[in-house]
Amino acid sequence: MDNEILVAAVSIVTAGLTMAIGSIGPALGEARAASQALEAIARQPDEANTITRTLFVSLAMIESTAIYCFVVTMILIFANPFWNAVQSAAGG
Numbered sequence: 026m027d028n029e030i031l032v033a034a035v036s037i038v039t040a041g042l043t044m045a046i047g048s049i050g051p052a053l054g055e056a057r058a059a060s061q062a063l064e065a066i067a068r069q070p071d072e073a074n075t076i077t078r079t080l081f082v083s084l085a086m087i088e089s090t091a092i093y094c095f096v097v098t099m100i101l102i103f104a105n106p107f108w109n110a111v112q113s114a115a116g117g
Contacts, residue, residue, distance in 0.1 A: 032108060040098040
């Protein structure tokens with residue numbers, strides 16, 4: 026029972042750290058991309074449509090990093106690959 030509790034606790038802590046650390050980079054990247062896009066639109070208002078379209082594509086690519094962290098977190102919480110190994114080793 027102690028090993029099961031340990032695996033559960035480590036999985037929850039790891040999931041929390043994954044989301045915490047994994048969302049800082051995309052948040053900073055999105056802020057910088059939006060800032061640079063607004064600066065570019067201020068300099069060249071005629072190119073606003075092109076800049077905006079490129080911004081949205083780049084924001085989607087940046088956000089994919091946070092989505093990958095979310096997927097890893099959900100796997101650790103709901104479909105933990107270590108859980109079955111611990112239960113079989115414990116005889117359960």
